[in-house]
Amino acid sequence: MPRTSLLAAALAVSVCLANASAVSAASSSPTRISMGATHASMSAEPSLLQRPQTLVTSKQKAVIKIRTLLTTFFTDQQLSKILDKLAEDIYANKPFKESFATLITPNILTASQAANLANLGLPLTKALAVLSRRFEPYYLSISKKILAMKSSGRTKADCFDQVYVMAAGYLIKVRIKPVLTDIKSSLTSKEWQTVRTRGAALFLWSGYGL
Template sequence: MSNVIPVPRTSLLAAALTLSVCLANASMASAASSSPHQASISTTHASTSAQPGLLQTLITPKQTAINKTKTLLTTFFTDQQLSKILDKMAENIYANKPLKESFDTLIATNDLTASQMAIIARVENILQNDSGSTSGTPLTKTNAVLLRRLEPYHKDMSKKILAMKSARKTKAECFNQVYVMVTERLTKANITPALTEIKSSLTSKEWQSVRVNGAALFLWSKYGL
């Protein structure tokens, strides 16, 4: 336990945004209709050769979620780091932990490089001291929006995994189902409303501070922000 130290809130911004669109609008029907096996098959892509009969490369549900995260949300984390974030998310949901507890422990300092920690420290300092906020830092406001939006969807996802456990599904199957739901809901249509609400919760100066100084953490420009 001593080597797992939560990172400052700035680094959680990208991970929390990832979590928010993973859970947002996660419908029970669509989740139930996608078995881990079906998801693995649906994410199969052809090998570089077009010749029939050759082995195809299988992309796992987790790798598909990682790829979409890097395309739509953030390139700050490596594949290995995103894998750990997704595993931690799935583990917390499987253990039926409260959202706040899961939210605050997605990343640990020993999972980040020295250069990543330096970027985080710089951004954290700027957002806390140079935003001109008198009613809480931009990160505090952003996290409050995310937690409020996430709560009902986190409960729905937890119920789905609890139902799978009651049906004697394996832990691996439950984890894969989390990755499947991530992939299904990781779209621009789900991300945009979350970003819009974050922006509207901040003053103009606070938003510019988050947008400019957080550019290394999140792909804001993909959404015209």
């Protein structure tokens, strides 16, 4: 074969090899990018999983604090209704004594709960008197804040949320213990035994050494 033919054949082979190499590089490159993207996606997954799935509302925080620090007598749903009633009363600028007297309505209690409260009799009346006296100043403080919010044009939802926030803020151990101690002091020895036995879930006495 003439030298020119050999040279032409060699050049043709070289071109073919070069083209094949380019095609191979092009086809492998997306794979590397895809793998890199997959790795980045996998790396991002744990941080996504660590994000909180749901937010705890102000009212839920108040319910949790009531059940943790004050009473387990009521269910979460009942406490939610009581807090809504409190917020509604404060928003409507209802006097404290009127609100306090109707805060826990019979229709939200079960028959068993109503019977337990009725069995407490006079000791419960004395306990409620202490609670009323102790809570009134804070009720008035919340009312002042809510009325100011209403005057500034804040929405009803904002005002309700602020009630829940302030109610939760009120519920701390150093504030609750003197109230429960005051209730105990207002009772005779026999009345205290009745409350301590029949109303064990009504207030978390043992959490305060009572």
